[in-house]
Amino acid sequence: MAQPAAFAKMNGLGNEIIVADMRGRGDRVLPAAAVALAADPATRFDQIMAIHDPRVGGTDYHVEILNADGSAAQACGNGMRCVVQALAAETGRRSFVFATAAGILEAREHEDGLISVDMGRPRFGWQEIPLAEEFRDTRMIELQVGPIDAPVLHSPSVVSMGNPHAVFWVEDDVNAYDLARFGPLLEHHPMFPERANITIARVTARDAMTIRTWERGAGLTRACGSAACAAAVSGARTGRTDRQVTVTVPGGPLEIAWREDDHVVMTGPAEWEFSGRFDPETGAWERDTEGAA
């Protein structure tokens, strides 16, 4: 049993997030704790964002990310917005620099409460994503599900936003596809040695698209920020959209801008639900008493 750590249950457009305060201590949230918290309907989450003391000069905090299955994730856009809202409420500051497995990220809370996260530069090389075999052009790779002569989904764009993404383009309703069935098959496809986040995307205008995502290590989600970035970048890269796009996920809209300096900036909301304390080794937890200081 470890010393309890404070946490906040939050969400970013319905992407279920636990923000864990691991500052001032040397231990980490263990995969077993993540699995236990994910199995409890009250604390069910898609990602845990564990805030640690900074380890690199010029950064404010180090953030570790765990998926619901206990695996590590390099990037989580919706979770970063939750982290910013929690830290802004605590410190009164509005902008922060974070170190993550995907690199150094800057983020800020705006006057209207929306939060922008600079998700860094997309990477398109097949070894960077990574893919299991060489594709010189990752705007469209050979991969399909369904019958060989009439595939249900095929030819995804692939990209790393720090984490691996495949974006399948469709012309009709994204809800018409059984993502709960195809998602796990594609997440674990041999093409993706580190597995992948799987998105179905429909472009509705030069500056708008609708997506649904099956998240690596978490399953179907109401929102995936890095997938929204991956879809926006892939839309622009394949000539389907402009570089500034409203990406509507099941939980609502995210504004994505792929800037001329190659950085992808995502803007959207975050919402606090409740707070508590948990054991980072086992996941045993209790809710804070309402109104307690």
Ligand SMILES: N[C@@H](CCC[C@H](N)C(=O)O)C(=O)O
């Ligand atoms: N919900 C996240 C992405 C989560 C990470 C993903 N499951 C992975 O393992 O790469 C987001 O908002 O970006």
